[in-house]
Amino acid sequence: SQLLHMQKLDLFKEQISSASSKRIIITTHHKPDADALGSSLALALYLQKKNHQVTVVTPSDYPSFLHWMKGNEHVVNYEDAQQVERARELIREADIIFCLDFSNLGRLQGMEKSVREADAYMVNIDHHQDPDDFADFCFSSTKAAATCELLYDLIVKVGDRELIDKDIAECLYSGIMTDTGGFRHPNTTKNVHLVTAELIDLGADNSKISRLIYDTYSVNRLKFLGFALTRRLTILPDLNTAYFGISKKDLRKYQSQTGDTEGLVNYALSLDGIKIAALFTERKDGVKISFRSSEEVAVNKFAATYFEGGGHKNASGGISKLPLEETIQRFEKLVSENKHILFNQLALVDEK
Ligand code: 5GP
Ligand code: MN
Helix, strand or coil: CHHHHHHHHHHHHHHHHHCCCCCCEEEECCCHHHHHHHHHHHHHHHHHHCCCEEEEEEECCCCHHCCCCCHHHEEEECCCCCCCCHHHHHHCCCCCCHHHHHHCHHHHHHHHHHHHHHCCCCEEEEEECCCCCCCCCEECCCCCCCCCHHHHHHHHHHHCCCCCHHHHHHHHHHHHHCCCCCCCCCCHHHHHHHHHHHHCCCCCCCHHHHHHCCCCCCHHHHHHHHHHHHHHHEEEEECEEEEEECCCHHHHHHHCCCCCCCHHHCCCCCCCCCCCCEEEEEECCCCEEEEECCCCCCCCCHHHHHCEEEEECEEEEEEECCHHHHHHHHHHHHHHHHHHHHHHHHCCCCCC
């Protein structure tokens, strides 16, 4: 298997070799976060330096606090009616398609079909569990904190460290910073710090990046945070659980933009004694759910079993087609029924 992997790595190197210019599409999951977009733009900048024609196509828009990244203005949004035809054509004609920061094609939502039908060499770079087997070359490890960390390691492995410039380093730094919760989560390994140090060495301005990502709230976003903390937080001390339930009306009231609910769930987890946190957000196609947990509790299986989702042990997500209130009632019941199981990481119970 090690040998097979080396052969596949050699084939991958040949595919991206600057000897022949390829048409390349890079994509990531719906509603990209900093790791998703940062890894995509970093890879695009790198492959452009290797002489390829590269386009980043995202399945949706993404938060404005990511718009500063180099190459942002060339990103094609598949959900933009003005751009979707061009996106389809680019995908159809691609020689190589990279799928970054996800490994279940369903997370492309409306874009899934186009990518499945494409006749390209497929590459998957990701750090989620149980990757689907769709790629010709898969570079994936759940030990990595971020796709950006893996991408750095891959570029070094290919022998191209010297192609990483300041812009690429800043995109990569962003994904590592946010996916480790600002270097606080249990995934903040020695390798994370080593890679981060290299990125700073390569020009990443770490304090500038944290300001651009964390300290660029609109007034509405800050007021919405205050509203959510005072009016929309429920604490269940007996279940070591706290959650936010946000309705469409709440979002409208604060003119919520993509990304405005980012990080909200962490406030529920910041409470002393709280080990399970959730955020329920009513969207047009159902209730989007974010789960977070302290190190001893695994929420990914819970999300996968009951909410058509998944993710990492301590940070996962899912979806519910029930109305907001019923979704929340069901969640409370499931946590209550599974409490000892969640805390001891045993098998989850069948829903009654
Ligand atoms: P967030 O709460 O920030 O939206 O997502 C946290 C993590 O949960 C993501 O990095 C991703 O791993 C996972 N996740 C979120 N939503 C979904 C989903 O709908 N399906 C799956 N499989 N994973 C999700
Ligand atoms: Mn990630």
